[in-house]
Amino acid sequence: MKDFAISDHPRVAAQLARLGALSVPQGRLGLEIIEGLLDRLGNPQRRLPPVFHVAGTNGKGSTCTYLRHMLEAQGLSVHSATKPHLVRYNERIRLNGALISDDHLADLLARVLDANEAGGDLGPSFFEVTTAAIFLAFAETPADACVIEVGLGGRLDATNVIPDPLVTGIATLGIDHEGFLLRPEDGAPADPLARIAWEKAGITRPHAPLVTLDYPPRAEKQIAALTAASGAPWLRRGRDWSAQIGDTIAYRDAAGTLDLPLPMLAGRHQAENAALAVAMLRAQSRLTVTPEAMAQGIRAARWPARLQLLNEGPLVALARRANPTREVWLDGGHNPDAGAAIARHFATRPPVHLIMGMLANKDPSAIVTPLTDRLLSVSVVPAPGHDAHTPEDFAAHTPLPVRPCDDVEAAIAALPEQGDVLICGSLYLAGDVLRRNLEFPD
Template identity: 65%
Template sequence: MKDFATSEDPRVQAQLDRLAALSIPQGRLGLETIHALLERLGDPHKRLPPTFHVAGTNGKGSTCTYLRFMLEAQGLKVHAATKPHLVRYNERIRLGGKLISDEMLADLLREVLDAGEDLSPSFFEVTTAAIFLAFAREPADACVIEVGLGGRLDATNVIDHPAACGIATLGIDHEAFLLRPEEGAPEEPLARIAFEKAGIVRGPAPVVTLAYPESATLEIERAALTAGAPLHMRGRDWDAAVGDVIEYSDRHGELVLPLPTLPGTHQAENAALAVAILRHQDQVTVSPEALADGLRAAHWPARLQHLSSGPLTRHAGAREVWLDGGHNPDAGVAIARHFAGQRLHLVIGMLANKDPRALVDPLTQSIASIRAVPVPGHDCHGPASFGASALAADSVADALTNLPDDGLPVLIAGSLYLAGVVLEANEEVPD
């Protein structure tokens, strides 16, 4: 499976093979195992520099990327942990701006796997422990950590004293895990999602959020009050108007910032959240100039990425080819907003456990044709799931080769797993 990836380095591959053998024991949910594993490793999560912890349904990875680039524009050394990886497992651990080396990665994974062998840790618990161990051993000025699944029970949620917590957009995703019945948890779906995401809140660190419907807002307010965490919500404590620039305002004053280079209005919203996170904490200083420079420099693969000419995109001729890993309804709305008023061909590969209409419905007015492709190594939807007119293609290359000769752009979307396959085939491996 793409979760575990492969490596050309035999030492790394040996540890990835051990990771691939791990699973979550049936019915086990909680933080007890990650705490036990970290204790055996000397509790590295308690020895981190100022740490920014970000949750959300969509946008959390982009928000973390903006945080990293703005902190680096200030001249700071930053460690970052984002997920999932697209091509190489190394993408999950970035030290001082560079992906972790194969040599260090092999040693870290072996150390963590050996330490927790009798604990039966999951893939995510081992990965998280390796991240904290690397971040504690390599000096830095700040860390940026993206939550994996949910927040409350995510393996990263052992950070006791973050510099700040952030919550990006909220939507319905991973229903089997995040909406499972549980005593004491809200029953209304979006409120339950907010309850899970707000589980990362830790007083007295500030928590900075976007604006949400009332049911979700109440859950976040409750979590902040219980934790003793100052809550800074968009529309109350800060705001941003997005046009040709970002007009940002909070109690510290007003800023006019450039739009990020990442396309899409939703990316400007994610960028504004990252700015608000930095301006509502007091452990790291970032100047307005560094905020602007970071927004200009930030890049994040497979998020409305305009692919370069390469071995894969050449199958599409001279037309534009875009790539996005979005797979839920909120992502579909964001993508549709970017392509509003345009016609395009959709090449889609989506896992069988995802809603096949999540992208197709929002994009209805833009779609000229749909070609369904397999996601290698995964069960996925066939063409019938995307409508009567959808066609099947054996691969992305096959889909691109057989597009009508109309010059319309192409969007490849539906899965981050598929996005990784596309980037590797087009020789645009993230670095």
């Protein structure tokens, strides 16, 4: 899988060209390559500030941004690593609250790639080199904490070489990346959701609390076994902590109760993600974060392309030529769990025009089906740089005609006057939309 990272900074562009030439060899998964690469770099993963490590099918990036904002509201310095980037590769590495500079990024990538080549090519992937660069940056820049998002799964994700995290967490569980996470393997659970839980809970470490939401019994059975084997305390929602979502987040655990504000980010699921972040903070005792800082951080958190209402820009201006009050929403969701969350948000809103661009290896019904009775029209655009589903792929899952369009601008220009717009189906499409609307993540 290619990431097609680009940059207008010459030194970064040169390193991204080297990075873009890498790929995951067919059938090769494991931690041996990242461990070998990090060893050549002096094992920076052993010198990180206290780590919050977060996995999940959906919601892990949002949980990470709540953690970062709450820690920063306490006055602590925080590094964070999230993925994928939407517009600029720099979005993957945040040092003390700011995106990594181009010159620093170019230096880090060069060091990692040179170390690989100098010792004999280990054959690392795009993601393994990126992870090594993240660990170098975090180890060499002082901070009070770092927040690290798992990339794919957990057990065999390149980030899962962190030896001693402060606390780990798992957001929602759902079926995604089946080709990797559900591939046949001796000793792995046969049930798909149980297998996903087994993969995600692979980030568990001895004595580091694991904080989770509540899941079906077959998934929780796997988590229980892994935490018991590692000696990690397991703090599960509904048993060890709770969060009632209403006009506020009514949070409760063994230490007491909190009444916290709802996030500015849209969707009930964002309040669930914020509650998970609160539970992770309260599961550890090394860093103190007050309820006031938690509340401030929850309200301050921003996370692009997750039910994001786009601001004024070229795409929004185009959408409002025929309708000056039209809203344009953007979400990178592409699996059934994301589709359910998007549908909950629009269940109480007027129907929308859907513009979809989805990778060909995703389920074409994932978004369209949950939104069936909330749609005015369906348009299909390419997913930039990737093989994508055709209009015919979506037509089987909606009673509406499906309109093919060359790009997002053409899809917006073809819409009738009435109705708001939802653009979704891929984070690659979301990044392209943000770029076209001149709305760059900072």
